[in-house]
Amino acid sequence: MKKLTIIGSGPAGYTAAFAAARAGHAVTLVESEAIGGTCLNSGCIPTKTFKSSADILDKFRHMGEFAITGSSQAAIDMARLLERKTSVIRLLAQGLEKSCAHLNVAVVRGRGHLVSARQVLVTARDGSVQPLDGDAVILAVGSRPMELSALPTDRCRILTSDDALNLDHVPASICIVGGGVIGCEMACIFRAFGAEVTVIEGQNRLLPLPAIDEEISKLLQREMKKAGIRVETGVTVSRAEVGDGIVRLHAAAGSARASVPLKLEVESVLVTVGRVPDTTGLGLDTAGVACDPRGWVQTDAFLETSVPGVYAIGDILGPEKIMLAHMAAVEAECAVANLGQQSVPCDYSLVPSAIFTTPEIGCVGLTEVQALALGRNVRCVRLHVRELGKAHAMGEIAGLFKLIVDAESETILGAHICGPHATDLVAEAALAIHMGASVEDVARTIHAHPTLAEGFGDLCRIARLA
Template sequence: MKITVIGGGPGGYVAAIRAAMLGADVTLVNKSKVGGTCLNLGCIPTKALLATTEKLQTIKDARDFGIKVNGEIEIDFMAMMNRKNKIIGQLVSGIEFLLDKRKVRLLNGTGRVIEKNKVQVKYEDATTEIIDADKIIIATGSVPIVPPLFPYDRINVFTSDEALFLEEVPESIIIVGGGVIGCEFGQFFTKIGAKVTIIEMSDQLLPFEDPDVSKQLLRAFKKDKIKVMTGEKIVKCEVKDNRVIVHLENGKIVEAEKMLVSVGRRPYLENLGIDDVGVKLDKGKVEVDENLQTSVEGIYAIGDVVNSPFLAHVASKEGMVAAENAMGGNKTVDYRAVPRCVYTDPEVAAVGITEKEAKAKGIEYHTGQFDFRALGKAQAIGSYQGFIKIIVDKEDKIIGASIVGPHATDLLTELTLAVHLGITATQLGDVIHPHPTLSEGIMEAIHAVHNSCVHAL
């Protein structure tokens, strides 16, 4: 079985390796470095930079732990960027090593579907090659959305792609969009010395999460002196004398040295050729069935090009499923328990439905909540802002959860498993959790569902 995968991001390279493990002769066509946006321009580099600011904050807080730090704390911006680049390079090399060991043929070029079973690869020197394939998997990912309103010059006005290659700390920056990317970059820039203003059209940060989650993050941002403007619409944007000037609908004007536009992403399907071979699209996304097969038999699509959450871990799961189905399987993806993570301080993590979604859908539910402040471990490590909230349905099944606080993204796995398996609050509440740990908060929140939490009133 010959399988060609177009796109080497977290969906594509996983699909390629899995198909090879199942015995396929696999060709992976990728126009840049393997790992895609997540590894090269998203998840990993931003977390590397945020890790630096976390260390910085630890040093600043050292006195609270009985440690005297004498002397000025200085940020070496380029050293920070070089560390980020080194991490990316190591991980890219690791993926290339795995592809080689699995005998996946990696072609550095641009792929285009020219027939149901043929992919044309165009290399940088303009030469081309035709690859025969029994099955094709489309995994070309997404790119940032930049509305025409913004004078996108990649210097004064840029996206998260360009933000990762700045050579100096901006004096001030306007961030358009208070979603995951905007919040993470907003806190990063403010901690390295920039004056940050976040402008969000919705009435809260992280518009798709519950308001109480957003309020906790807003509280932290105010402490960090980040100016947050929610419910605001930008009507005009211009660059004058290397300054970005923003005009809001209410007449207010905001000015800064730089602007980061982070209002979302769109599927990258340019020059892919899939429409010419009959692959159907729905509102700019590739239409697939439950097996991730497109309207053309033998052509599959995964990741940001299909109508599923734009998350690396979702793309990887879909890559596994598409590869197995291309090899004769009949797998599907269960999207009920997709974890959502925001690596701010405090971290935000959620899974399943939110409380506001439950209300909108008319679902009968109950909640249990526990504050980190009441946990001995949280007090011991000096990080106790936030809470854990559990949502259960009328049958006591855990259908959603939100965590705001220390190590929230790591703690979420237990609750993701609970939602995925349909575990009840009673079942999870019976599990003995270790003491003293942050995970005790999950147990306490579960007990709060049934009003049996002994460490809260």
């Protein structure tokens, strides 16, 4: 048994705490804010709570298409939505607190400061300092929104994603600077709420991430434009002026295709250009923990830092790893396993992505570009969501299933889905790739009809015959 201190209670921290407690370790969990971290309090859960309301609101506006009569003048009540968001967060936080109590995980409130693998100092809100002695430390403090010098946030007109989830009204117009995952999700949400939305992305496509197939990015951009979202790529914002109840953005086009005017006037600006490590006051320098030039903590394959006995997991590892809550949970279990005699390297080779845009996106494995760059001989097979009967019954026919198949072995290398419930559907593809399944294996698996899941089975049957 070891005496373990964990700093940070997000998905990385609480998963590590629960895994370590079940393994017989004595665990202390240090948290300076609300238990649950970014994911529960200002990320995954509140965003999906907003998205659920956005989806229902969109359905109401199209109720006539489903043979439902009555008023279709539905609108969002932001005050009640914030109450619901708080209720959902509180319920899940209470579950985490109960698990801590059940597993005898001690929760200490305050900001953790790393002295060594054997000691952490915790500063409470009242300024008192409590030393915690032990055998090992896991750092899981996460990240916070990145700010731009050209767009200093004021929590009123120029917002971070945290601020956007606390708005008490829907802005008449909003410009989202950054067309990554958070930016695109927020764009779809606020457009459904009734705002005029513009997305500005400096690169040449939305979701300019290696794990997102370019074909999927193009499909999403097309659907966002159909929804009335203005999308401008290859454009950067140079400065902003706030006054008279509006924000005037000055944008510079990096491409001849760009059509953004020199000035864009909106009620609010949402900056979603990335995240930075939330390590202020953590004491990494004095403790000797190595970081890269941007401040992300560096570890070996076993998630141990440059200080023996100090491990790091979750967002604090930065984009060179994978900044997703479910990956943080995997890292947590890996780090806990390595506290003992095991040496378990963390495997990043197959991590699904779930993006809650409209339509949703679920991706796992290699993209077409990645597979070709590795010199693989591949076939790409596609199936449009509109070919599924369930999609027509639901009234959601936009989307695509795309499969990357090894042309020689017929094994599945990657699956990229854009469409209704894509974030759920990607799980079968992840399992298939993990098990080394061929398209024949999936094609011979009976899929229920009429479902959306049969799209993956149909796609594999097409691949088998191609």
